[in-house]
Amino acid sequence: MSFTDIDKSQTVKYSNSLKFSLLSILLGLSVWLLYVRYGKGPVLPDELKAGVANEILVAVYDMKHRIPENLPNHIRYLSMKWKDADSRLDTADLKEKLSKSGDLLLTIEIWPVKHKNPLDELLEGEYDAKIKLLARFVAGRNDVMLRFLPEMEVPVQLLPWQYQSPDKYINAFNYFAALLKKSAPGVKMVWSPAGYPGDSEFWPGPDHVDLISITVGGKSEKSSKAFPLDTGLTSTVLKSKIHRMRFMDKAILILAEGIKINPPEIAPMLKEVKNQADSFKNTIYSAEHFDKGSKQVISRKKLAIGVYDPRKILLKEPSVSTEHLFTDWGEIQRGDFSRNFHEVIKRRHDVIVTMEPWRDTTNVEDPFALQNTIKGKYDREIIKLYHIISNSGQQVYLRWAHEMEIPIHRYSWQSQSPVDYINSFRYFMKFKQEASQILSVWGPAGDRGSVDWYPGDDVVDYISIAIYGLPDKNITDEDKQESFGTVFQRKSYRMRFINKPFFITEFGVKGKEAYKKKWLEGAAETIRGHKEIFGICYFNLFDNPKVWGDIKAPDWSITKDTFIKFCRSVEQNDK
Template identity: 60%
Template sequence: MFVNEFKDRSYEKLIGIYDEKNGVQSDLINNVKHVSVIWKSFALRSNKDALQKAILENKNVLLTVETWPSFHKENVSVLDKVLKGSYDKEVKTLAELINQSSGTVFVQWNPEMEVPVIQYPWQYQSPSKYINAFNYFAGSLKKLAPRVKVVWAPTGYPGDSEFWPGKKNVDVISIIRGSGAEQSAKFYPTDLSESDKLRLKLHRLRFMDKPVFVLSVDGMGDTKRTDSILQKIEIERSLYKNTIYSAENFNELVNNQIRTNLLLGVFDPTKKLLFEPEINVEHLFTDWGEIQRGDFFKKFNEVIDRKHDVIVTMEPWKDASNVADPNVLQNTLNGKYDKEISKLYSIISNVKQTVYLRWAHEMEIPIHRYAWQSQDPVVYINAFRYFMNFVKEKPENIKRVWGPAGDRGSADWYPGNDVVDYISIAIYGLPDKNITDENMQESFSNIFQRKSFRMRFFNKPMFITEFGVKGSEKYQDKWLIDAAKTIQNNKQIFGVCYFNLFDNPKAWGHIEAPDWSISKSSLKKFYLELK
């Protein structure tokens, strides 16, 4: 068996190429035939001849390969079957056909893997499993057919970078406009233009140094208009070629951050744990209004008097009038809050304690709890950089913290190595607000594994500035022991800070907000496990 199903895929047209290095032939758009094959481990018929004809009769071929299980309800991961060699014979025969071509054959394998729908059997799989299967397929094919060009084919949906298999086996990236899977996922705001959608898709690929094919389902764009949009995008990106789109992004990183001392802190407004000897860091949340009124100055100096280091999370939204600014990012860039930023730096600079300065956290979550969430990543990044570079010479006691929640698509908002000293993520055991059974909470280790993987493009130490678990003391102790073991085994974690309070009731509506508070006894057990 070679091909279970062959079909002309010209309904997915190549309508544009984004290639700043001009490594792809310029006439490819009008000279490529798109076809696809579906492989199953049990075939009813073969269309090898049809595929061979397409490869031999066309100068350039874009071949989409899909691997499906034998039967619709087969309870086996198709990615596992790839890794077990179930399609090795197909790969070998495909290589033989590719080697007969006098042109170029581009092979894209199991596309749109990152979209959270179940349209294909390789969706809703772990990124690491997809990556391993992709590299198994691509590596095998490249070895047998060295001239093949392998295409990694996400949709361009948020979180696609989690499935990036690395540069070794990828020659080209493709993204698609008008995807049925993407429309089913319903992520994009309805008022977002097609131009902005394409710009954001390309933005998500800024850590991959590869040319990008822009494919389109019938009716979703044409070559001339797409070329015009791509030219505009290239001009806009050139404005930030030394920051957001720096060539430094393309470096393959090896995490060499290894702690020598672990910091333990708390956010504890009720002061139940602040004076315990295990604590050496305190977390303060503040906003423009607290700085204007002088409230932050008082709270900050109380921490300094206790000789604790400080995590300062600046929530840039409400001023003294307690009215949120819906355009806070752009207004920050416009200088509206320069006076408050200047006052903040004057307070936190030149103290003996270390200040971990975190600004506009959890920006990537697609909600509107905070005014800076669900905003344009480019505007967010520029505002973050403006805030962190506000003083010409960064005070020695200040460490700059970029604080995503660690959710899918986090990398889209990374502001750059030069303005980040630490990355922070939030880890809370409750995966869904409707869950009332404490035992249904997710373990610290599972959450950390998922969220830390999303940070793999950045060689920065981590500070878990928020974590918590609700439930009985017995359950909390069990959860915290798992957390301690995970922290011990991951030396890139330089600090952890427990959120010792109930969550903001306004964020939970009619549901009672979870209380993350723990006892002194639980803190001590956690500390001893860390030691």
């Protein structure tokens, strides 16, 4: 064998040995990681970082001047990541970092390495020792602001505490705050949503929240596809996010992540936000126009049963007391609405009137319907409408520009500013005479963030939400439809800041008649058990095929027999 052959042989042996060693190391590392994640083996240490944070405080919004505006100039940052209830913590390092005086923004995150739910663990007391230790180090201080599990409301799964039920998050937040403040009452608890639609569902209440923070440019919001992304730090973005906090009387810390900040530009943006708040301080932003305290019990005496039934299949049923009419500017101008309305009155039925402010006799949609309504463009049509529906001898439920909160463009009043919508609602309803038999209905679909469009207690008599069994238009299997009760529970919870009765002006289910009967029986059970539902109206027709594209439009129609059976069931406790 030559020296060359020997060298080659040794090289091969060395290479094989190296490969074996690397494989052994990788295998051992994999076993160790699995042991850490799912077993009771060694745990990863907690992370503690000081200095410049990923999220930087850029401004303070506080109309009551409770927090100094120059806070961003001298704030310090500290973030903690708890890896597990029993993970190691360098207490000396933590104590040293928390001993420094001065305003401190402390962010607490929980990242369990053992694949557990951090909210469940927290509520089970697994983190009590860590909370108490933290409280001991910050006891006696009143310059610590603590953010707990931020951006919880964004519907993504970047953070372990996201995509959880609002109740669970709220309970966890209040549990943490109560335990911490037993020993450190001066710490200011910061409720820290991103400021994303639906954030108010996770509001823990005023008792344990001292401050609010919102984040512009956060990773969670950038990852979500649920709503159009507002990029950058602009006055429009700030207006939207701060508007969502109008039900909470707390100072707001504005954080930015991954955005280049030009400090001189921030003051003019905040001025625009404050100008908006000042302009509508007696209407949109008046605390008098939404419920803040204990809610008065609302309970119906008799359920109103209605139908939207253009084919007139169910109108003569004895249980029907109400009919639903949809109209627009063109129908009012041509006289079509007057004829349709008086036909209903002749049947001695009450009327739900849904005003769709988008088309006139030219049949051209007005893309600025809300703004033009406020400017008075449609005053003549509005006056004519009220003249028709006033003093009819029947109750009229007047609904304006429904399903406004859905971020699509089915209607020209969707994907608009909540402030414009609210002002248009209030403008439209001001034509109502006090002595008339007209009740105002605010009609969101009940989707995420719908309360952002709430016009105020002084101009709303009923809340209307839409309940259809179809959560996704691509679902063709009828068994995958949601129950009436499931949808009602989710959507009614979103109205937690509002103390008004419900009139469900649209609901329906598709599928075989046997399935519809079963679904409606469940609906009747829910309605019987919720006395805050004053009225219901079944949509007895198929939906508009143009909206569904290549997918067959759902047909919500039911037979007389199915409807009669439903009415008997739902009226059991109301007679």
